[in-house]
Amino acid sequence: MKKGIQLYEGKAKKVFATDDKDLVIQEFKDDATAFNNKKKGTIADKGVVNNAISCKLFTMLEANGIRTHLVEKLSEREMLCRHLDIIKVEVVTRNIAAGSLVKRYGFAEGTVLQNPIVEFYLKDDELDDPLMNESHAVALGVATYEELALLKSRAEAINVLLKQFFADRKMKLVDFKLEFGRHNGEILLGDEISPDTCRFWDLETNEKMDKDRFRFDLGGVENAYSEVQRRVLDLD
Ligand code: UDP
Numbered sequence: 754m755k756k757g758i759q760l761y762e763g764k765a766k767k768v769f770a771t772d773d774k775d776l777v778i779q780e781f782k783d784d785a786t787a788f789n790n791k792k793k794g795t796i797a798d799k800g801v802v803n804n805a806i807s808c809k810l811f812t813m814l815e816a817n818g819i820r821t822h823l824v825e826k827l828s829e830r831e832m833l834c835r836h837l838d839i840i841k842v843e844v845v846t847r848n849i850a851a852g853s854l855v856k857r858y859g860f861a862e863g864t865v866l867q868n869p870i871v872e873f874y875l876k877d878d879e880l881d882d883p884l885m886n887e888s889h890a891v892a893l894g895v896a897t898y899e900e901l902a903l904l905k906s907r908a909e910a911i912n913v914l915l916k917q918f919f920a921d922r923k924m925k926l927v928d929f930k931l932e933f934g935r936h937n938g939e940i941l942l943g944d945e946i947s948p949d950t951c952r953f954w955d956l957e958t959n960e961k962m963d964k965d966r967f968r969f970d971l972g973g974v975e976n977a978y979s980e981v982q983r984r985v986l987d988l989d
Pocket of ligand 1: 843845851852853854882928929930949950951952964
C-alpha cells in the first residue's frame, strides 16, 4: 500500500491518501491538546500506544458485529482505514459522571449513572464543539434523524462491549467519544478509541488512567497510557 499525499492534519493524527481511493492511512502523533487547543504538549510514544489500543479495540468491536473503518495495523503509528466522509457529530457516552457533565449539570464526580447518557456535540473547533440535540444537528445539515438514531444505538451497543472489555481488565469505562463516517452507503465507526478519547479509572483505586492526567497536570501521563496499553493488549 503506497502512502500518498497528506489529506489532513488534526491535533493527534495525520491522514494520508493511498493508491486506492477507498483507503487512507491514519498516522498517530505524540502531540496532545486539551481544552480546545488552549493546552498543548506531547506525550512520549502516545502515537504508538494509541494506535495499538485503537487497533485492538476496533478488532474486538468488529468481532462483535460493529463495523469500523479499520482494515489493518500497518506499523507502530499507522492504521490502514476505509476512507470515511466524517459525520460532524461527536457522540459521547457516559457511565459515570465526570468532566463537562459535572461542570454543566452539577453531578458529583463519580456518580454512577443508572442509564448511560448519550450526547451529541457539533464537531467544530471554532465554535468549541457545542452540545446539541437532534433538531440542531438536522437544522445544521450534519446528519438526518435516522442517522442520529443509528449513531445513538450504535454508541449504546459499543458501550456494552467496551464496558465489559474494560471491566475484564480491571478498569471502569467512565465516558468516551466516538466519531462515525459514511462509506459506500454504510455508516462505520471511525477515528480512534484511546486514553485520549475515553476516561478510564482503575477498578479498585479509581486512579485516573487517561488524558485527564495531562489536562490537569496530575503527573504520570506516559505511565498511565502504557498501563492501559498493557491491560488492553493483555501483556504481562
Ligand atoms: N472527548 C474527546 N474529544 C473532545 C471532547 C471530549 O475525546 O473534543 C472525550 C473526553 O476525553 C471524555 C469524553 O469525551 O472521555 C467526555 O468529555 P467531556 O464532555 O467531559 O469534556 P472534557 O472534560 O473533555 O472537556
